[in-house]
Amino acid sequence: MRFSQTRETHEYQSRRLDALAEPPEVGHELFVGLSALRDTLSSRHHSRDFAFAHARYLRSRVLALSLIFTLLSPLWIVVDALVLPSELLYLTLVGRVGLLLGLMGVVVLAYVTHERIRRIRFSAGMLLALPAGFYLFVLLMLPSEQVQNLVGYGFIPFLLVAALSVFPFTLLESLAAGLAMLGLLGFSQAVDGSWLTGRGVESMWLLASLLGVSLAANHFQLSLLLRLYRQATHDPLTGLYNRGALELHLEKVQAWQREIEGQDRLGSIPCSLLMADLDHFKQINDSYGHSAGDSVLYQFAELLVQQTRRHDCVARYGGEEFVIILVGSSQARALDVAERIRHAVENATFSGFDGEPIPVTTSIGVTRLEQDEPAQEALKRADHALYRAKREGRNLVMAALEPCDA
Numbered sequence: 001m002r003f004s005q006t007r008e009t010h011e012y013q014s015r016r017l018d019a020l021a022e023p024p025e026v027g028h029e030l031f032v033g034l035s036a037l038r039d040t041l042s043s044r045h046h047s048r049d050f051a052f053a054h055a056r057y058l059r060s061r062v063l064a065l066s067l068i069f070t071l072l073s074p075l076w077i078v079v080d081a082l083v084l085p086s087e088l089l090y091l092t093l094v095g096r097v098g099l100l101l102g103l104m105g106v107v108v109l110a111y112v113t114h115e116r117i118r119r120i121r122f123s124a125g126m127l128l129a130l131p132a133g134f135y136l137f138v139l140l141m142l143p144s145e146q147v148q149n150l151v152g153y154g155f156i157p158f159l160l161v162a163a164l165s166v167f168p169f170t171l172l173e174s175l176a177a178g179l180a181m182l183g184l185l186g187f188s189q190a191v192d193g194s195w196l197t198g199r200g201v202e203s204m205w206l207l208a209s210l211l212g213v214s215l216a217a218n219h220f221q222l223s224l225l226l227r228l229y230r231q232a233t234h235d236p237l238t239g240l241y242n243r244g245a246l247e248l249h250l251e252k253v254q255a256w257q258r259e260i261e262g263q264d265r266l267g268s269i270p271c272s273l274l275m276a277d278l279d280h281f282k283q284i285n286d287s288y289g290h291s292a293g294d295s296v297l298y299q300f301a302e303l304l305v306q307q308t309r310r311h312d313c314v315a316r317y318g319g320e321e322f323v324i325i326l327v328g329s330s331q332a333r334a335l336d337v338a339e340r341i342r343h344a345v346e347n348a349t350f351s352g353f354d355g356e357p358i359p360v361t362t363s364i365g366v367t368r369l370e371q372d373e374p375a376q377e378a379l380k381r382a383d384h385a386l387y388r389a390k391r392e393g394r395n396l397v398m399a400a401l402e403p404c405d406a
């Protein structure tokens with residue numbers, strides 16, 4: 001998570017500084033859309049937290065569409081009964097029962113699966129693979145002279161390619177599924193003899209065009225999801241996690257601690273919480289201006305990111321208060337890190353937008369993050385320790401008193 005947070009933070013911050021240095025940009029919508037292409041092409045660059053949000057979104061669509069397919073699929077038996085001779089009706093019936101059972105399996109799997117990204121992706125894949133497999137089964141089993149009698153089967157690849165647009169799939173995922181559907185259509189054309197005929201080429205062209213539209217829908221859906229997710233979880237000034245995202249992340253870290261402890265041989269993993277607040281920040285705003293204050297906050301956030309590791313989490317808790325989760329660090333170790341940060345802030349050169357140097361110091365409260373306590377308790381302890389550091393003169397690091405520093 002941290003790697004992506006750091007990268008996102010840096011990218012966000014450099015974009016923000018560019019924006020401050022240059023006149024307002026004319027909106028290039030196409031460029032804005034294309035710049036998100038890297039993130040919609042594959043999930044390689046997605047943070048782990050976004051992957052969970054993405055999987056939840058995917059799950060709701062898998063549930064909806066698998067229910068629709070489950071209800072619609074048996075209805076077609078009526079059409080089969082009207083157009084197919086009885087011996088072929090039996091064959092398609094066998095296929096439909098298999099399809100129905102498979103679809104019901106997908107409904108159940110999607111319903112019971114929470115927070116399991118791979119399983120949700122698997123259920124989405126199965127939702128597309130099952131109708132395609134059913135069509136393939138019918139094509140393989142039916143005598144080729146009877147294929148002409150099939151009504152309403154040829155649209156299955158088209159329906160599935162159109163269904164791709166309902167999901168926030170990455171472009172590579174949709175492309176793989178779309179190519180499989182083109183292959184399926186090609187096979188059906190080889191069976192019914194329309195391969196490379198005018199009608200066959202027309203159908204291929206139509207399916208390829210439909211795939212293009214679905215890919216565009218995937219791209220815009222996923223990039224919108226990413227943008228909304230970033231807006232909802234990141235602070236616009238610093239690019240760090242905001243308070244809501246931090247609180248969710250704290251719970252995830254605690255769940256992870258419990259999971260590790262459950263695996264006896266690994267033992268428990270200590271984690272700590274730092275709450276850092278800029279000293280006399282109001283004076284900075286009053287003396288240098290609000291935008292210089294913003295610039296100091298931005299530089300402070302950058303310093304915190306630089307001073308912490310890949311798996312740690314830095315968040316803007318509010319105003320000029322920041323929280324850092326140190327994963328795998330005991331309180332003693334966290335005190336060393338806090339002292340290093342305090343020292344780095346004291347010696348760093350902060351500047352306003354005109355380049356004027358601004359002296360900055362920070363006070364930091366430190367506490368252990370217990371895996372079984374409400375996360376709010378740890379935040380409260382760190383806040384009380386921070387308050388003591390302020391009271392004792394500022395530019396100080398204070399450890400929380402046990403059990404609660406009140």
Ligand SMILES: Nc1nc2c(ncn2[C@@H]2O[C@H](COP(=O)(O)OP(=O)(O)OP(=O)(O)O)[C@@H](O)[C@H]2O)c(=O)[nH]1
Nearest residue numbers: 277278279280281282283285290293294319320390
């Ligand atoms: N520039 C800027 N200022 C902010 C922002 N958020 C909060 N502030 C200011 O931060 C200041 C916080 O002031 P106080 O709570 O009095 O704290 P302080 O002056 O840092 O004093 P101590 O914390 O006691 O050392 C207020 O003046 C807020 O307006 C922001 O996003 N940008």
